[in-house]
Amino acid sequence: MNLRVKAWHLPPRLLTGAYFINSGLAKRGADEATAGQYHGFASGTYPFLGKMDAKRFTSLLSAAEVAIGVGLVLPVVPAWLAGGALTAFAAGTLGLYLRTPGMREDGSLRPTQQGVPLAKDAWMVGIGLALMIDEATSRGRS
Numbered sequence: 001m002n003l004r005v006k007a008w009h010l011p012p013r014l015l016t017g018a019y020f021i022n023s024g025l026a027k028r029g030a031d032e033a034t035a036g037q038y039h040g041f042a043s044g045t046y047p048f049l050g051k052m053d054a055k056r057f058t059s060l061l062s063a064a065e066v067a068i069g070v071g072l073v074l075p076v077v078p079a080w081l082a083g084g085a086l087t088a089f090a091a092g093t094l095g096l097y098l099r100t101p102g103m104r105e106d107g108s109l110r111p112t113q114q115g116v117p118l119a120k121d122a123w124m125v126g127i128g129l130a131l132m133i134d135e136a137t138s139r140g141r142s
Helices: 007-027 032-045 047-051 054-073 079-099 121-138
Strands: none
Touching (some): 007 079, 032 047, 079 121
16 A cells, blocks of 8 residues: 655645534534534435434534544545545535525526535535546556
């Protein structure tokens, strides 16, 4: 296993990882009202989540964000794995952006003011894909 980290991986991994860790820790121990908001927003787009308890959902969301953040920050986690986790999570939040009314201007992909916090997740999809693509294309060259 190659544990060397490419220099260009460090800025996106460290900055995005720190963002995820902070976001996940901020959700830890959320009160009922806050958990209900997170759960309601997510289950409005992904109805299968509606069966889950709001506090449990928020606890799992928090744990997932912290785990992804730690995976990005720790160089022993391969880029393809860290990038894959980031891509999957960010794609889910982009689904919220694309499917939730009021997040985009009518007939457009342009975000409304309410949609900007989710629209930025497109960058995280890009970072995750770049990490995965780089690792996949450089395997034969190392």
